[in-house]
Amino acid sequence: MATPLVVSDVEKSFTMHLRDGVTLPVVAGVSFSIRAGECAVLGGPSGAGKSSILKMLYGNYAVDEGQIIVQHENGLIDLASASPRTVLAVRRRTIGYVSQFLRTVPRVSALDVVAEPLVERGEDREAARAKARSLLAQLNLPEKLWALPPATFSGGEQQRVNIARGFITEHPILLLDEPTASLDAKNRDVVVELIAAKKAAGVALLGIFHDLDVRDAVADRVIDVTAFAAGKVAA
Amino acid sequence: MTDEPLLRVSALSKFYGSRVGCENVTFDLWPGEVLAVVGESGSGKTTLLNCLSTRLLPSSGTASYRVRDGQWRELYRMSEAERRFLMRTDWGFVHQNPADGLRMTVSAGANVGERLMAVGDRHYGKIRATAVDWLSRVEIDEDRIDDEPRAFSGGMRQRLQIARNLVTGPRLVFMDEPTGGLDVSVQARLLDLLRGLVTDLGLAAIVVTHDLAVARLLSQRMMVMKDGRVVESGLTDRVLDDPRAPYTQLLVSSILQV
Ligand SMILES: Nc1ncnc2c1ncn2[C@@H]1O[C@H](COP(=O)(O)OP(=O)(O)OP(=O)(O)O)[C@@H](O)[C@H]1O
Ligand SMILES: Nc1ncnc2c1ncn2[C@@H]1O[C@H](COP(=O)(O)OP(=O)(O)OP(=O)(O)O)[C@@H](O)[C@H]1O
Ligand SMILES: [Mg+2]
Ligand SMILES: [Mg+2]
Numbered sequence: 001m002a003t004p005l006v007v008s009d010v011e012k013s014f015t016m017h018l019r020d021g022v023t024l025p026v027v028a029g030v031s032f033s034i035r036a037g038e039c040a041v042l043g044g045p046s047g048a049g050k051s052s053i054l055k056m057l058y059g060n061y062a063v064d065e066g067q068i069i070v071q072h073e074n075g076l077i078d079l080a081s082a083s084p085r086t087v088l089a090v091r092r093r094t095i096g097y098v099s100q101f102l103r104t105v106p107r108v109s110a111l112d113v114v115a116e117p118l119v120e121r122g123e124d125r126e127a128a129r130a131k132a133r134s135l136l137a138q139l140n141l142p143e144k145l146w147a148l149p150p151a152t153f154s155g156g157e158q159q160r161v162n163i164a165r166g167f168i169t170e171h172p173i174l175l176l177d178e179p180t181a182s183l184d185a186k187n188r189d190v191v192v193e194l195i196a197a198k199k200a201a202g203v204a205l206l207g208i209f210h211d212l213d214v215r216d217a218v219a220d221r222v223i224d225v226t227a228f229a230a231g232k233v234a235a
Numbered sequence: 236m237t238d239e240p241l242l243r244v245s246a247l248s249k250f251y252g253s254r255v256g257c258e259n260v261t262f263d264l265w266p267g268e269v270l271a272v273v274g275e276s277g278s279g280k281t282t283l284l285n286c287l288s289t290r291l292l293p294s295s296g297t298a299s300y301r302v303r304d305g306q307w308r309e310l311y312r313m314s315e316a317e318r319r320f321l322m323r324t325d326w327g328f329v330h331q332n333p334a335d336g337l338r339m340t341v342s343a344g345a346n347v348g349e350r351l352m353a354v355g356d357r358h359y360g361k362i363r364a365t366a367v368d369w370l371s372r373v374e375i376d377e378d379r380i381d382d383e384p385r386a387f388s389g390g391m392r393q394r395l396q397i398a399r400n401l402v403t404g405p406r407l408v409f410m411d412e413p414t415g416g417l418d419v420s421v422q423a424r425l426l427d428l429l430r431g432l433v434t435d436l437g438l439a440a441i442v443v444t445h446d447l448a449v450a451r452l453l454s455q456r457m458m459v460m461k462d463g464r465v466v467e468s469g470l471t472d473r474v475l476d477d478p479r480a481p482y483t484q485l486l487v488s489s490i491l492q493v
Contacts, residue, residue, distance in 0.1 A: 060477070061473065
C-alpha cells in the first residue's frame with residue numbers, strides 16, 4: 001500500500017521576541033505516516049498543537065526539527081527543508097488543504113474561488129467552472145450566490161466555498177482543519193460523503209474534527225497529539 | 236515552465252558614502268513569480284529595487300538576468316545602450332508617483348503608444364488600437380484617450396502608468412509602492428487589477444510595499460528588510476503567519492490582521 005506522507009521526529013516551538021524572547025514549545029517527536037485511501041484524525045485538547053502540525057505539513061508554519069517526506073511527482077521531497085518554490089509546487093500538485101476559515105480575495109466570485117486550484121493546475125477555465133458548479137450544488141450553496149464574491153457570505157456559506165475549493169482537485173494528499181465546524185447537519189453529511197469518495201479514490205487524508213459524529217464517520221484511526229506534547233519529550 | 240530562474244542576485248550592496256543603502260542581498264527570482272519586499276522606511280527597499288533595475292549601480296555584488304534568447308547577462312557589465320534596451324522591451328518600472336513614470340503633457344494614448352514605438356512599432360492604426368485595448372484593460376474609457384494624464388485622478392494615473400509598462404509584454408516588472416498615496420478604496424481596486432494582470436500575463440515582479448496586505452494578495456514570496464539587510468525571507472504566507480525574526484514579529488503584530 002502506498003504511503004505518500006511520512007512525518008518523523010518533527011518539532012515546533014514559537015519564540016516570542018516581543019515577549020522577552022520567551023519560547024513556547026508546542027510539539028516534539030511528531031512521527032506518523034498516512035497511507036493512500038485512509039483518513040487519519042489528529043486528536044487532543046485545544047492548544048495541543050493539532051492545527052500547528054497541519055500547517056507545518058502545508059509549509060505554512062516553519063519546522064524546527066525533523067522531516068516531512070512527501071511523494072511528489074514520482075520522487076520524494078522533504079517539505080521541512082524544501083525551498084519556497086518547491087513548497088508551492090507541492091501545493092499545486094500534491095497537497096490540498098482546507099483551512100478552518102476562507103481567506104477571501106476581493107472581487108473574485110465564489111465560483112472562480114472554487115475553480116481556481118484547477119485552473120492553476122492547467123485545466124480549462126470552463127471545465128473547471130463546471131466542476132465548481134456541481135460541487136457547490138452538492139454542498140447546497142444557493143445558486144444566486146455563485147457569481148458573488150464570498151466576502152459578505154455567512155460563516156457556513158464561506159466554509160462551503162472553502163470546502164469545494166479544497167475538494168475540487170485530485171491532490172493525492174488532503175489536509176482538513178475542522179472543515180465542518182460551521183456547518184449544519186445536512187451539509188456535514190455532504191462533507192462526510194465527499195471524504196468517503198476521496199478515500200475510495202485513494203487519497204491520503206489527515207483531518208481535525210471536533211464533531212464526534214463526523215469523526216466517527218470518517219476516521220480510520222486517531223493520532224493522539226498529546227503524545228507529542230513538547231514538555232513531555234523534553235522532560 | 237522553465238527550470239531556470241529569470242534573475243539571480245548575489246551579495247548585492249549599495250553604500251551612500253558611509254551610509255548603508257542595502258547590504259549583502261542574495262536571492263533568485265523565477266519566471267512568473269511575484270516577490271514582495273517589505274520593511275520600515277529607510278530600510279533599503281527602494282535602493283535595492285533601483286539597483287536591480289539598473290537605475291542605480293551597486294557598490295558591490297552581482298545580478299544576472301536571463302534574456303529572451305536564454306543567455307545569462309550580468310546586469311552591471313552591460314553597456315548603457317543594452318541596459319536601456321532591456322528597460323524598454325523586457326522590463327517595466329511602476330513608480331509610486333505616477334508623474335515619475337508618465338509623460339504628463341502628452342495624451343494618455345501617446346503615453347501607451349510611445350512605448351510601442353520604442354520597440355519598433357510604426358503602424359499608427361495598430362498602435363492606437365493596442366493603446367485602446369490596454370486602456371480598457373486598466374479600466375480607462377476609450378473617450379479619455381486624447382486627454383493628458385494631468386486631467387486624471389491619482390488612481391487613473393496609476394492605472395495608466397501600469398498600462399504604459401505592460402503594453403510591450405515585459406517579463407519582469409519592478410514596482411515601488413504601486414498603491415501608495417492612493418485612497419483606500421482606490422487602492423483596493425488597483426490591487427485587484429494588478430493581481431489579475433500579473434496572473435493572466437504570468438509576469439515576474441518585484442513589488443516594494445510597506446503594506447503587508449498588499450504583499451499577501453500579490454506575492455508568493457517575501458523578503459523583510461531592516462537597516463539595509465534582509466532579516467527574513469520565505470513563502471509569503473509562512474512569513475506572515477509564522478514570523479521568526481524579531482523585526483518581522485514586530486511588523487506583523489503592529490497591524491490588525493492580514
Ligand atoms: N503563529 C503562532 N504564533 C505563536 N503561537 C502560536 C501560533 N500558532 C499557534 N500557536 C500556539 O501553539 C499552540 C498550539 O496551537 P494550535 O492552534 O496548533 O492548537 P490546536 O490543537 O489546533 O487547538 P484548537 O483545538 O483550539 O484549534 C497554542 O498554544 C497556540 O497559542
Ligand atoms: N541618494 C542618497 N544619498 C544618500 N543616502 C541615501 C540616498 N538614497 C537613500 N539613502 C539612504 O539609504 C537608506 C535606504 O533608503 P531607501 O530609499 O532605499 O529606503 P526605503 O526602504 O525605500 O524607505 P521608504 O519606505 O521610506 O521609501 C536610508 O537611510 C536613506 O536615507
Ligand atoms: Mg486548531
Ligand atoms: Mg522607498
